[in-house]
Amino acid sequence: MKLFKFKHWEYWPSYLFYLPNIPYAVYLALRAKSLTLFSATNPAIQHSGNGSESKFATIQLIPSAYKPISIYIEANSNTQNILKSILENKIQYPFIIKPDIGFRGLLVQKIYTQIELENYLKNYNHIDLIVQEFVDFKNECGIFYHRLPNETKGKITSITLKKYLTVCGDGISTLKKLIENNERAKLHIPLLNKLHQNNLNLILQKDEEKILNFIGNHSKGTQFINGNNLINNNLETAIDKIMQQIPGFYYGRLDIKYQSFEDLLLLKNFKIIELNGIISEPTHIYDPINSTYFNALKEIRKHWKIIYKIATLNHTINKVEYDKASDFLASLKKLKKYSKQLNKQSLISNKS
Known part of the structure; x- marks a missing residue:
């Protein structure tokens, strides 16, 4: 198994995709005269979406017509109150439950029965959670969108089609x-x-x-397929129509479940199940057939340059302040500790 992962770069650890690009990140920071320049990219999201933000709060930015019903479950909530809230919001089984602060599909689970929910809560009720209706459209993709603050129209730079395991x-x-x-x-x-x-x-x-x-994460076995051939003016116009309704969001990935691309162009039969900020990746880079490791590194640099442009424009034009280095580092330190805890619990859960 280890040999298989070694031979297939799409499974390599994330630091191998980022450490080689650190000099470029330092160069951009020096140009902007701020080590935390990227914090001004998405003013609508805490720390612009560096992974420490509440997913539930971010979901609320999406217009109601385009998002699934979701409810926030505060840590240590009473199970009966959770069941009552699920009933009141008309969320039916099966549904998705996941950490409010999460990544790479950790502890995301499709819940079919009340017993499964109660078992999940026994293990993870000590962290903030999200219950989200299961969107039953047959396809899923990730669309990477950005818009410069001084421009009226955004662009799509990546489409990842997801093939479930x-x-x-x-x-x-x-x-x-x-x-x-x-x-x-x-x-x-x-x-x-x-x-x-x-x-x-x-x-x-x-x-x-x-x-x-049915969890569309690479870490859960989903295959990522480069769908950039589907990028066109009609799709950019459709996605831009949605994103223009989210003030303060300029850069990130929309994870979408949809029935067909034809429907998506017409903005029907789809839901945005997650909205990710600066921590998100143009995940088409993990298509082993249509990409290479070095192309992946190049794409990451390309998107970091977009962050630089957006953040510096926001800082100059919209007077968005860069985070204090101490505050940003504190959020990352807290996130690292939380991530370690989540990873440990995920390993225990998979073995039990």
């Missing part, structure tokens, strides 16, 4: 065996064994496909 039956093998024989699936055996513990002996019909995980 799937196995195909042969009429003979059990689901357990199909998972073990699938190159991507076998990297997530503990998680998949837990998710499908009641169906591991199921035998799929020949050519029958089964989605193993």
